[in-house]
Amino acid sequence: MKATFAVVGLTVRALIRSRWVVVTAIFLLGFTLILPWMLRDDGTAVGRARVWIQYQFHLMLLGLSVATLGAGPGLVAGERERRHLQQILVKPVPFVAVWLGKWLALCLINGVLLLGSFGLFFFMMVRSFGSGRLPSDQTELRNRVWTVRRLTRPVAGTRWVEGEGMGVWRLEMPTVSAGKPLLLRARFFSPAVVSRWTIPGEWEIRDPEGRMYYYERLELRPGVVQEISLPAPSDTIAAGVWEVRYRNLDRDTILFDEEKSVTLWSEAGCFATNLLRGLALIWFRLLLLAAAGLTMGTLFSTPVAIFMSTFLLLLILLSGQIGWVVRTGQLVEPPHTHGGEPCTEHHSTPLREAVERGLKGMYRFLDRAVGAVRDFDPVEQAAESSRIEVQNLLRGFFQLVVLRGGILGLLAVLAATHLEWG
Amino acid sequence: MTECRVQIEKVEKTFRDFWGRARVRAVRGVSFDVAAGEVFGLLGPNGSGKSTLMKMMLGLLRPTAGQIRVLGQSPDTTAIRARIGYMPEESSLYPFLTAEETLDFFGQLFGLEAAERARRVEELLAMTGLAHARCRRVGEFSKGMARRVCLAQTLINDPDLILLDEPTAGLDPVGSRQVKEMIRALAQRGRTVILSSHLLADVEDVCDRIAILYHGLLCALGCVNDLLEEHGQIRILLPALDPAVREESLEWLRRRTGAVPLWEHPRKDLETVFLETIRHAPPPPEGASGAAVEEEAPLAPFLKGKGESAPP
Ligand SMILES: Nc1ncnc2c1ncn2[C@@H]1O[C@H](COP(=O)(O)OP(=O)(O)OP(=O)(O)O)[C@@H](O)[C@H]1O
Ligand SMILES: [Mg+2]
Numbered sequence: 001m002k003a004t005f006a007v008v009g010l011t012v013r014a015l016i017r018s019r020w021v022v023v024t025a026i027f028l029l030g031f032t033l034i035l036p037w038m039l040r041d042d043g044t045a046v047g048r049a050r051v052w053i054q055y056q057f058h059l060m061l062l063g064l065s066v067a068t069l070g071a072g073p074g075l076v077a078g079e080r081e082r083r084h085l086q087q088i089l090v091k092p093v094p095f096v097a098v099w100l101g102k103w104l105a106l107c108l109i110n111g112v113l114l115l116g117s118f119g120l121f122f123f124m125m126v127r128s129f130g131s132g133r134l135p136s137d138q139t140e141l142r143n144r145v146w147t148v149r150r151l152t153r154p155v156a157g158t159r160w161v162e163g164e165g166m167g168v169w170r171l172e173m174p175t176v177s178a179g180k181p182l183l184l185r186a187r188f189f190s191p192a193v194v195s196r197w198t199i200p201g202e203w204e205i206r207d208p209e210g211r212m213y214y215y216e217r218l219e220l221r222p223g224v225v226q227e228i229s230l231p232a233p234s235d236t237i238a239a240g241v242w243e244v245r246y247r248n249l250d251r252d253t254i255l256f257d258e259e260k261s262v263t264l265w266s267e268a269g270c271f272a273t274n275l276l277r278g279l280a281l282i283w284f285r286l287l288l289l290a291a292a293g294l295t296m297g298t299l300f301s302t303p304v305a306i307f308m309s310t311f312l313l314l315l316i317l318l319s320g321q322i323g324w325v326v327r328t329g330q331l332v333e334p335p336h337t338h339g340g341e342p343c344t345e346h347h348s349t350p351l352r353e354a355v356e357r358g359l360k361g362m363y364r365f366l367d368r369a370v371g372a373v374r375d376f377d378p379v380e381q382a383a384e385s386s387r388i389e390v391q392n393l394l395r396g397f398f399q400l401v402v403l404r405g406g407i408l409g410l411l412a413v414l415a416a417t418h419l420e421w422g
Numbered sequence: 423m424t425e426c427r428v429q430i431e432k433v434e435k436t437f438r439d440f441w442g443r444a445r446v447r448a449v450r451g452v453s454f455d456v457a458a459g460e461v462f463g464l465l466g467p468n469g470s471g472k473s474t475l476m477k478m479m480l481g482l483l484r485p486t487a488g489q490i491r492v493l494g495q496s497p498d499t500t501a502i503r504a505r506i507g508y509m510p511e512e513s514s515l516y517p518f519l520t521a522e523e524t525l526d527f528f529g530q531l532f533g534l535e536a537a538e539r540a541r542r543v544e545e546l547l548a549m550t551g552l553a554h555a556r557c558r559r560v561g562e563f564s565k566g567m568a569r570r571v572c573l574a575q576t577l578i579n580d581p582d583l584i585l586l587d588e589p590t591a592g593l594d595p596v597g598s599r600q601v602k603e604m605i606r607a608l609a610q611r612g613r614t615v616i617l618s619s620h621l622l623a624d625v626e627d628v629c630d631r632i633a634i635l636y637h638g639l640l641c642a643l644g645c646v647n648d649l650l651e652e653h654g655q656i657r658i659l660l661p662a663l664d665p666a667v668r669e670e671s672l673e674w675l676r677r678r679t680g681a682v683p684l685w686e687h688p689r690k691d692l693e694t695v696f697l698e699t700i701r702h703a704p705p706p707p708e709g710a711s712g713a714a715v716e717e718e719a720p721l722a723p724f725l726k727g728k729g730e731s732a733p734p
Pocket of ligand 1: 475
């Protein structure tokens with residue numbers, strides 16, 4: 001254990017004295033400072049706040065990912081090539097202590113850099129939105145950004161609502177406290193979107209006891225996520241099934257979005273805590289990348305390890321596409337048709353099928369490996385002030401750090417026992 | 423000289439390339455033992471397998487065939503490394519650490535307590551003449567200064583078995599004389615030293631036994647005295663004689679033995695001249711940055727063992 005801490009100290013010194021820390025910090029803090037001037041928002045205070053959070057989280061995630069993957073391989077492969085590592089391994093120190101020490105050092109420094117840039121960002125955000133805004137903006141911000149909400153999706157509901165027809169959704173809501181306003185989000189599509197900007201409709205929401213909670217006739221724009229602030233209840237409403245109805249007052253059928261159909265958002269916690277949870281998920285992801293970088297450095301020479309690490313980052317960034325292939329079972333989008341005739345013909349030969357099977361297997365493996373990283377992406381939730389559950393945090397820690405990080409560490413240790421260090 | 427510290431039995435080492443094809447046979451069927459308290463020298467031309475053999479004793483490389491026992495165990499055992507000190511042929515120290523931090527770091531790897539570490543670091547810096555350069559980064563050091571730090575880190579754990587790969591390469595004559603004295607002093611206290619060197623004079627000065635390797639083969643093995651002694655000849659040393667007395671004595675010897683005796687003025691060796699020059703040099707100027715040159719090579723007190731005060 002002492003040896004591990006000695007390696008932590010050594011690695012922290014290495015990162016500081018090689019200027020890695022200072023360059024990364026300047027990059028992060030510099031971009032955090034100029035970010036407000038680079039935002040492309042929709043002109044509303046709420047839109048600006050959300051975009052800002054989104055950009056900042058992406059900045060921290062990407063910046064530190066690249067920096068971590070840049071440092072990790074050199075800490076093992078580079079030291080082995082300069083014969084520094086051999087000097088440690090002739091002491092009574094097992095390789096696992098060296099790996100762990102370097103990993104802990106990367107965790108520590110990443111944590112400090114993450115907290116530092118987050119602190120600066122939070123301070124700037126509070127200053128920017130704290131005062132000098134219209135009262136209506138303040139109310140909107142309080143209701144839609146500073147308040148963290150828990151999302152409830154319908155357990156059952158309609159997707160197609162015909163012209164002059166009715167859509168019904170049932171949602172199992174937790175207890176709603178008195179004085180805490182709810183939020184309704186919905187998105188639908190209409191073929192009339194070209195000719196008309198908005199579609200008229202009537203919204204009706206009933207609480208678990210069947211009482212009318214909300215009724216309004218609204219003209220809403222298709223294609224965008226609509227956010228409707230609902231009034232706060234005067235008394236606490238116990239958990240139960242709520243019903244949302246929508247009467248389509250248009251002639252055309254409309255289609256509700258599969259993912260963002262109709263959702264209710266109830267208040268659930270503090271904004272800063274939620275952002276910190278998001279930050280923790282980013283940190284877990286960096287811990288995984290640190291493990292990957294160190295293990296690549298153990299298995300390969302410096303240039304190869306850097307290449308492999310960069311490739312891994314690319315895979316993580318492309319994990320959405322990989323997931324799409326696995327979900328749809330298609331390697332490429334189906335051929336476009338021109339006048340009903342496919343423009344390319346699909347010959348199915350045994351070789352082609354074998355190659356496709358192999359490729360699909362590879363995609364499934366990649367999805368297993370990096371898909372979890374996408375599943376624990378906190379950026380969207382942080383920006384939407386959607387509650388990041390503690391369970392999700394724990395699952396993220398287990399999936400990213402314990403399981404995947406552990407496998408990578410084990411791989412490095414196994415390889416090291418078979419390697420020669422001449 | 424009974425207990426074996428290192429046993430090497432028919433050891434072979436073949437380096438292979440990425441595809442597993444044999445490329446270099448660096449060590450071929452070498453066998454020897456090294457006893458406790460012995461100073462053992464490995465000699466041989468470049469590439470004869472000296473460093474490879476040492477790395478196999480440390481478990482950094484694995485023998486292709488044969489067996490190695492170090493301190494009674496396999497070199498792969500992590501625990502025995504607590505009793506070994508290794509000075510590689512290249513110093514390979516972390517360039518961003520200072521001399522003091524370097525020694526402290528290696529002390530930590532052995533799990534030494536902070537106070538004990540501080541004491542040892544202090545004593546080793548004094549021993550290697552680097553006390554004044556303790557706060558400078560090792561990356562800035564001259565080759566010989568780095569060599570001294572490397573030597574100091576070899577001894578931080580007060581090892582029983584010390585492997586020194588070309589310990590005097592890059593050291594100034596004072597430093598190399600100190601290293602030789604230190605090796606002798608350590609051996610007298612029961613430590614075992616295995617060293618490789620190309621400086622045959624150094625080897626001759628300190629080693630009890632040597633092995634000569636060539637192309638990975640063990641070509642000679644034995645006590646230095648036995649190997650060097652020229653049986654059948656003697657040399658008599660006298661103070662300078664008056665030429666007449668000298669001729670008379672030589673004539674007498676010629677008549678008495680029938681052989682033709684030779685005479686010459688013995689030469690001082692360059693090491694002695696160098697050391698005398700340094701001894702009489704003016705004191706170093708303010709802010710001198712090299713290694714300090716001490717007349718005596720003080721063995722760090724913690725290396726002297728219990729109940730001892732000074733090296734003999
Ligand atoms: N990691 C390695 N891979 C391939 N060959 C190696 C490796 N290390 C050493 N060798 C080869 O093994 C042989 C012995 O090398 P070694 O370093 O043991 O020689 P040495 O006796 O220490 O030489 P020197 O006096 O130059 O230090 C050389 O031919 C060398 O090229
Ligand atoms: Mg060598």
